[in-house]
Amino acid sequence: MAFACGITILLLKLRNRRRDKDLEPWYLAVRAVADAPSVSRRDLPCEILPHLLYGDKGSALDTFLLQALGVTHILNVAGPAGNQTLLADYPHFGIKYLQLDGQDEEDYNMVSLHHNEASEFIREAREVEGKCLVHCVAGINRSGVLVAAELMIYKRLPVIEAVKRCKAARGTFLLNEGFQRQLVQLAHQEGLLGPKPSKSQTDLPPRRRRGANKAAKNAFMSRIS
Template identity: 35%
Template sequence: MASPLKPSGPLSSGNIATSESALSLTPRSQDSYQTPPLTELQRLLWTHKPSTGHVNEVWPNLYVGDLYTARDKAHLRRMGITHIVNAAAGRFHIDTGAKFYRDLPVDYYGIEADDDPNFDLSIYFYQAARYIRAALNSPRGRVLVHCAMGISRSATLVLAFLMICENKTLVDAIQAVCKHRGVCPNSGFLKQLQELDMRLAREKGRGADPLRL
């Protein structure tokens, strides 16, 4: 089983580039693509919103779920989950942690994030993407990314992963996830994803070398 990649704390402006350089980015094909305004992104989320259960596979071997799934160890075992990303970690949120899963063969990664538009979740985008990519590349890797309801914090991290590691635009990522699960990142998280989308586009525009894991 792959060793967990532990969070190294919030990224400062001085080490964001280091985290970005550890990930792969290939040129995007939509040369005319522009990041849509917030209202259009919200409309896209609301109009492509399938029914949502406790957990859904939104990308091969990558699942988004809620606290009920995260606490149902028997179900996690049946699903074959090998890695868990808790986007609502901490004693005042979903306080599971590595000890909670000690009787399961899983790696645990926790992020103490608030579902608040003013919370800066973007400082974890590259760390979480790196962890998810490594987990999916591990033998029989299956990853659950969850928060309380599985629609905002966890969905934001998965969208960022698809943009960073799977060469998706923000629109592409939303469409890919919403085929399988209704998600709705709060307005602050959507703005942070917009900024990531524009940053990745600028990297392409500058002809930057591909970033690799």
């Protein structure tokens, strides 16, 4: 039994390596889009779809703005770190709240663990003709990958196009390379890879040093705090 399990695990690892090799052009293209410099700071929350808004922790603080925007659902994907002091007030404003305990780590399976539940909550907002605000803390990685996944699947967009649209709306977006890869893998499962990226699409800016994802996020947070 142990031998059979070991063989199964080995075969899965080999299959994943082959998959990753095949998907490498898309990984690089998504990273190139996400890593590109942002032209300017964007106001948050930003609209991704008529029923889907994307922002940071601060985006969920202004209940009057949320009402003006027509927000009926708030999805916090950062767990307690993204929790608000206004939770008790949301029902008074007709806002439904859901918290998912996502972690902003390269090896955390954000998509497989949280995409389905997030998508269902967003769909609920759409079906009542409302709007869902998806946020984490900085509004870059955890909320970014789930918003991009929702846009990609709902509109049936190729993954690179979905990432470009989110980047254009948000500016600083999806710096977590593990999440970038998970998004491409989801696109592969959904048949939404699109054409193989050209060489020019996979040319990366100077590669960030190890740990620079966290440094970039910390620098961004210091600018907005």
